[in-house]
Amino acid sequence: MSISRSQTEKIGSIFNGNKFIIPTYQRKYSWTEIERKALWIDIEESIRNDMNHFIGTLSFKQNESEGLSVDTVYEIIDGQQRITTLFILLNVLIERITDEDIRDEQITAFIGTKGNLKLKPLGIDGQFLGSVLFNFDNIIYNDIEKRSHKFMYNAKKEFKAYTNAMTLREIEKMIKFIRDRIEVLVFNVEGQAQAVKMFSIINDRGLPLRILDKTKSILMLYSTLHLNEELNSFINDQFEVIFDSYDEILMLKDELNILGRFEENTIFTHHYYSSKRFFPESWNNRNSADTIFENIKGHCESIKSNKSNLEIFIKEYLTDFKNFAHGYCDLLKTVKKNQDMIKVFCKLEFTATLYPIIVRLFMQNKLASTLSYLETVEVRVYKTRGTNPIADAYWLASLLSEKDYSIDEIHESLKNIVEKFMSDHTFRNYLDADIYGNGATKYILAEYDGGPLSVEKYSALQIEHIFSREPEFDVRVYGFEQDYDYEKNRFGNLILLEEKINKSIGNSAPINKVNGCLQSEIESTRAMAGSIQKGSFLKEQVDNRRNKLIEYCLSRFVI
Template identity: 20%
Template sequence: MEDVFKPDNKTIRQIFGDSDAFYRMPVYQRPYSWDKERVEQLWYDVLDAYKNHKDDETLDPNYFLGSVVVVKKGNHYEVVDGQQRLTTLTILFCTLRDLNLDLVKKNSILNSIKDLVEDKERLKLTTHLNNQALFEETVLRGINFNATKTELFDNRFLQTALYFRELIQKAQDKNQEDYINNFSDFIDYLFDKTTIIRIVCFDEGFAIKLFTVLNDRGLDLTPADIIKAYLLQNLDEDRRNNFTEVWKRIENTCKLSGENLQGVFNFYLYYLKSDNPRKALQDELKEQFKDKNPQEIILDIEKFATYILEINANNKDKDISMLKYLRQSIYWKSILATAKQVDYPNYDVLKSLITKYYYQSWIANGTSNRIKQTSFNILKKVKQKSNIEEIKALITDNLNKYDNYLGFLSNENAYWTNWHKPLLLSIEYYQQDARDFIPISRDLHTEHILPKEWNKKDLNWSDTFSETTAKPLLNSLGNLTLLSGTKNIQASNSNYMAKIDVYTGNSGKGIDGKTSFEITKKVIEDYKVWNAESIQNRYLWLIKETQRILDI
C-alpha cells in the first residue's frame, strides 16, 4: 500500500534549495497576513536560539520552526498549511538580497528565491493568482525600500520587507542591543540549523484532514501533564494523593480566573526565572524544580495561582482595568503576581508604574520585543524587593530610548490604531471615583462625532466642513468618543443636533436615558456646535487627561 503521507525534517536550505522545492498556494488559502509582531517574533525566536547556541553549544543546536503540510502535484507542491512562514522566509531572502550584504551564502539566498529549470527561471514560491503580480513586482523582482505610504498601503509583502530591513540594520549596528557580531554566521544558522518538518501528502483530502488534526487537537500530553508526572514520580502513594488534591484545586482556581493551566505555569516560570526562557516550558520548569520538595512546589504554585485569580477578578481597579486591554498579558500578570507572592511593599505604586510603561510603549508602536527585557528586569527587582525608585529608573531609561508617546496621539488616523479604544476607556475610568471594568465587546463602539459620511446631501455638515478641513480631522483622536451599540446606530451619520438628542436620550426612539460614558457627556456639555475648533479643543483636553494618567 502506498504511503498517504511522508514527513521529513529539513533545514531551511533544503526546504527551498532541493531540486523539487517549488511551492504554490491553492485557491482556498487565505491571503498573506503576517503583521509586524509576527515577523519580529519569527526573527527573534531564531536569533535567541542562535545566541543560546553561541553561548553554550549544548543549547539549541537546531531550531525547529514548525511543520508545513503540502500536497505533491506533478512537479510542485501545493501548500495546505505553512504558507505564512514560507512566504515570510521568501521575503526575508529578498530583503537580504537587495541590501547587498556581503554574505558567505549569498548564492544560496538567490537560489532560495528562484532557480533554473530547463534553462528557464522558475520561482521557488508563488502565492495566490490575485496577488502574484503584486508579490513579484514589489518584492521578488526587487524591493523599493523608499516606497510611499500609498505603495505600502494594503501590501503586506512590501511591509514585511521593510520590517526585515529594520531588523537586519539593527543586527549590524554595534550601538543596538540586537547587534550580531558575526551576521554571516547567523545567516548560516538560519539556513543550516533551522528546520521545518515538511509533511508531503499524496491525497489533498487527507492533507486537509491532517492539517485540521494538527491544529485542533495538538499533542496528547501538555507541558502541564509532563510537569505533573515529573513531580509525582518521587512521591509515595499517600503523598501522591495529597499532591493530586492540591493539583485539582489549582485546576479549579485556573478555571475561575479564566486562565488555562499552562498559562499559569508560564506566569509562574517567569516569576521563578525572571529571565527569558531558553527551553520549552516543561524543560525550564524541570530545571527549576530539580532537587526540590514536590509538595512545597505544588503549594507554592497554588498560592501563585490564587494571586492570578485575585488579579483577574479585580474589576474595580483602574490600573488593572487598563492592563486587561493589553494584547500581551504574560509580563504584567507575572510582575503583579510576583509582587503579591513576595509581599512587595510598594505594590500599588508598582501597578501604576507598569500601567504607564506598557501604555506609553503601546501607543508609540512598541512590540512585545521592545518591552521584554525591561519586564524581566522589573521582575528581578520585585523579587529582590528593591526600592520602587530603582524600578522607576528602569522604566524611564527604556522609554527614553524611543520616541515620546505623545507624538503618536496626533496621528490623523488614530481611529485605525489598536490602542485608541483602550485609551478612551482609560480616560473614562479617570472621570469618576469608581467604575467597573468595561469589556471591549461588539456592543461598545467608537463614535465619530463628525460622521464618516458627513458629506451626504441630507446632512448639514458641509456648512462647517470642506473636504480639506474634514479629511485630517475625521479619524483623529479629538473626533472620537464612546457609545453603546444601540446609541451608535442611532447617532451614526446624523447632524450634530440630532447626535446630541441621541447622546442624551431625547430622540424619541426608545433609547434608555443619557449616555453612560462621561467622556461623551462632556462633549454634550462643552460644545454647542461641532467644528474644527471644537475637535482641536477636545483633542487638547484628551491629551491633558492622557498625560495625567500616563506620564511618569
C-alpha cells in the first residue's frame, strides 16, 4: 500500500505493505527511557480516555523496491526515533499473543523477519535490531559496544517489563490501538530537495531539534537550494562520522567517569571555540550553541550568491568538524588504554575549557609531548587558583588549528597562561594558606606519595586532618594557639586516607589515629603514623611538612 503525498495516516496503514529504511547518515537510535516512558504513558492515557493519539509528523522519500518485493520501500527523512520505538513496542506486544497463527500473521504484517525487517536501519544497526526483535534472550548486555544498540536493547527490556502484568485482552487492545488509532501527519516527498526544505521548515517553526541535526539541516538546505545538491552526499557522510563519534564519546565518558555533563552542545561548541578561522568576523569565545548556529546560518546566507565560496566554506568547516569529533573520540579511546593519561584525565580531571586545546594537540600527535604542561596548567590555574581563563584557552585552541606550532611554541604559550594567572609567587601563597577544600589538594597529596594508585582506589581516598578539624583534645598541648581554625586546614596537617578508615578514627588525637593510618595503602600516610608513634609530633612538624609539600609542588608542577 502506497503512502499518500501529504495526509494523516494510521500507524497500521503505514506498515502494511511498506518497508522503511533508515539511511546510515541519519542519527542512530537515541531515545532514552525518558522519551520511551513518555510515549508509553501517552498511549495508556489515550486508551483510557478512548481517544486517538497524534505523534507528530513523519517525512518519507519513496525508493525503488528491492528485487521482486511487493512492498513499497521508503527512506525515512524525519521521524525515525518515534517509528523505531513504536516498532520495538509492537514487537513486544505481538510476542505476547498466545495463538501461534495470529502471532505469526501479525509479525509478518508489521515486523517482518530477522533478515527482512519492515523497518531496517542500514549497516550494523539493522543487524542488531534484528537480534533485539528475534534473538533478545541471547544478547549479553555487557558485550554491547554501541550506544544506539544499548538504547534498542533497553527499549525492548523496558517494554517487556511494562507489558508483563498485562492480560491477553489488554495486549490485544493495545496492539489494535497502535495499529488503528495512533496517527501521524505524513509527508511523502518526491526528492531530496523537497525533503530537506520541508524538514528545515518544520523544525524552524518550533519543533524540538538538537543542535547537530539543526546544523546538518541548514547546510543541506543551502547545498540543495544553491549548489544543486552537489554537497548533499558529502554533508551526509561527514555527519555520519560526527554522530557516531558523539555516541561513542558518551559511552567512553561514562566508562572513564570524566567530562561531566558532556552533550551535543559541548562537542559543537568545543569545535567552534577552536575554529576561529572559519568565523573571522563573528567568532566569540562566549557564544552559545544557538548563537553559533545562527552564525553558521548567517554566514551561509551572506555568501550564498557566490557558489564557490559557499562550497568552500561548507567543505572546509565540515571536514574540520568531522576530524575534530573523530579526534575527540580517539582521544578518549587512547586515554582508556594509557595509564599515564588515565592518571591525569581521570584523577586530576581536566576542566572542560581545556579540551579544545587537548583535542587539537591529540589530532596533531603532540599531546604526549605536552601533557605534563597541561597538567601543570590544570593544577596551578584551574584547580589551585580556581579560575577559568576561557579567552586564553580558546584563543590558543584556535591558533593550534591554524598553524603547525612546535612543542617549544606550545610550551611557551602555556607558560604564559601560568605566569599570567598563577606565578610561582602566587602559587606559593595559595599553597601556604587554607588549602583543605581546594580542587588540587587530593591530586597533589597523591603525587607527593608517589605510589601506584588505580582510579578506583584514588576515588575511595579522602583528605584527612592529622590534627582533627573538631578536636576532642586540647590542641594547645601540641603548640597550636588561637589561630587553630586557620592552621588546621593548611597543607602540613592533611593526609590521604581510605574512606572506611577515616570514618573509624573520628576526631581523636593523632596518637589514637596511628593504628588506623597504619592500615592505609598510602605509604606517606603510614610513614606519618610512624612519625606520630615515635613521639614529639607537634605543630613544628606540621609546619615542616607543609614547607616540604610547597617546595615539592613548585618543583613538580613547573612549566
